[in-house]
Amino acid sequence: MPYPDVIPLNSDLQALQHRLQQQGVKYALASFVDIHGMGKGKVVPLSHFDRMMQGSELFTGAALDGVPQAINDDEVAAMPDPDSVTVLPWNSEVAWFASDLYLAGRPFEACCRTILKRVLDQAAAMGYRFNLGIETEFFIFKETDQGFQPVSDRDNLSKAAYALPTVLDNYKILDAIVSAMNSLGWDVYSFDHEDAQGQFETDFTYCDALKMADRLTFFRLMVKELARSQGYFASFMPKPYGNQTGSGAHYNMSLADLETGQNLFEDASDACGLSKLGYQFIAGVLKHAKAIVAVTCPTVNSYKRLVRQGSMSGFTWAPVYICYGNNNRTNMLRIPMGGGRVECRAADISTNLYLGAAMILAAGLEGIREGLNPGEPHRENMYTYSSKELQAMGIDTLPRTLGEAVTAFAEDPLSETVMGPLMYKTYVDFKAQEWEDYHSHISDWELQRYLKFF
Template sequence: MTLSEVAALIREKGIRYLMISFVEMNGISRAKLVPAETLEAVAAEGVGFAGFAAGDLGQGPHDPDIMAIPDFSSLHVLPWQREVAWLASNLYVNGEQWPYCPRTILMRVLEKASARGYRLMAGMEPEFFLVRRENGSIAPFDPLDNSAKPCYNQQALTRNLDFVTRLVDSMNELGWGVYQCDHEDANCQFEINWQYSDVLDQCDRLTFARFLIRSLAEQQGLTATFMPKPFKNLTGNGCHYHLSLWDAGGRTNLFLDRNNSHGLSQTAYWFIGGLLKHARALAAITSPTVNSYKRLVTRPTTSGATWAPVYITYGGNNRSVMIRIPGPGRIEKRTVDGAANPYLAAAAILAAGMDGIENRIDPGPPFEENTYAYTVEELLGRGIRVLPSNLNEALDELEADEVLREALGSDYLLLYLQVKRKEWDEYHSTVSDWEIERYLTVG
């Protein structure tokens, strides 16, 4: 979208303000609001931020301003306040692309893939809880939503029709093509699905979707959380990535081969091989918090399954494996969770898959059984690896992975490891209520 087209759209829609937004390492959105009359200046120079104050962006308090220059193709009018338009941005310092910008990192990986004739398409499926705060903690907001197996519960969905239909209507107003929304496998948990598109657009949509969902929840006095594991006994929040690789022009799905097993091409199987090879290092990006690894466990929840595979496997339409093949021409990466930075996760996944293609990595035979029916020891005995059991273990794997180091950039990887190891150390040094109850009278 050109500057003149954006100006015309602003006049047509009556937009008075622009929300210039970007995400930092942890996927947290930062923004400034500027009058629409400043459009030309914003397009030319961007909007300035004190980078040190805006999260983990590789800056100190002495550094020059970070300038957020919006991508006009990402423009979304706020459905609940139509005089405001939101725009995703890339970060610059002193006129140069800032290498600590997650969106810029993804674009760099996409450029390398494009030079090889590839374009990644994606569809993302965020899960979230609606909760209320009570007694310093949280609880599912609807006391009637208490079934042990609540997935697809019609009555629970009906009680939330006002919220759900407002969400669907808002996204469809933006042209996203929502095709389903459901009550998920935990109490007061929901998922929404929209049409797939270019992966950069999908990351922008997911970033905006989190903003939209939280805003609609707050209007009802609720909190929407994408936290991977907010409740010990309930299924956690995933964000499955459906992926297909196309030619650079976006005309031919290079993953599709209806004459081959599961309707996937050899290129797709090599891509899967790359994801399997780098799975343990990828976890540090796609499951990026201490809390993420409380979702990635082998024991079931009260519903009977975690729906978060921890075994490094792939298979057909099998939700117990890490990479599912839901239909011809696409795969589903099931271990991305609600805390993942969309841009970093997509960049790391694409880099791993491209390594698989370039080195023709054989993924081996698919696993078509129920992984939950086996013990860890039984699967390890069959040569199946398991994902890291905690964030610290995942960070060690990431540090040793040269492919992901190159994709993210050495300096960014160093910062990422520093930030996340500090997070692990803070968690590890915290004394929990569980420890008090367990060890207070020991010895």
């Protein structure tokens, strides 16, 4: 296909191209995500950088999951964001660019990154910047004849959290990951072995939500590539073990003043350290929690992490109660010690952060606009209450299955408002079909239980 007319690059983009050339970069990736938050894109020689930055790279949406186009539609174009440029730490000849999708010269309404930017614009119009930190939990395994197992043969404790021997056994791959993150300026401040065998977490400094969504998208690509280079594989499946904890992606959220950068969720005079604005934000999220979780926990497997058996090692640390508390991990929303931020503990590592952040921010902004009140914080262990007691307190639980979550998403007006009509319908249809496909599958559990039973 012939290139569109190319306008000479402005001085900033010329300087960026020159800097990349000086660094030895040969190729650029114009990358965007599908409905799963998985990166797609094309590779462009740096000599064609000017064309790429003006949308030369075209894609057939019908060839992808959740990029809603028919096969006879015009292609969408990737418009790279120069601020997102990231040279691959494992291959310095390639630079990655997060991109928005355009159609016919205008933003494509069903582009995941554009959906988040629309909600961020709403926040900006109210004078806010949405800051977001993500706690990245993931598994590193090696292939075996029986399937997979942790890298270390000592990684076999029933309560594996914070185990130092197995961190040291995995030092080489963990150091590669953390060194790569720090080379990109992400400022990792800790990492550890998590609760399940083969499970790890990295914690790094928060930033604005768009940048964090770009970083999480790149993080999953990077960790998989680095693990593969050492003969292992990284898994971002929420719950690969039935009897061990799953991988969360806790959203740590705050609003800052757009002009001064001041954290507007901080209030030292409050018992939890949270401002009235923060409580209103919480109330909005709780109001729409069931719809939100369809996006922050987007797979069939996600709901095997969101169970009600309790927050004990070896099972789950993902509370299912639609309530909030202080520094209390048995609530869906937690105000960590010191206040100034709100943590959503329900989200898992399979989340498409562009869509998840858009939904949760929109809900929080609604809570602020409407002056909603979330009630008093719960400081007690929510798992000690019976169903009747919770019902009497007016506390509901998160959806138990993807099917329930998709229904809640479909019925909540916020969903279409955030996603737009095209992505709203696409998301509902795609996830409803995923749930139907799951029920049509004959599992090993069914064969073992029923094949010779009757």
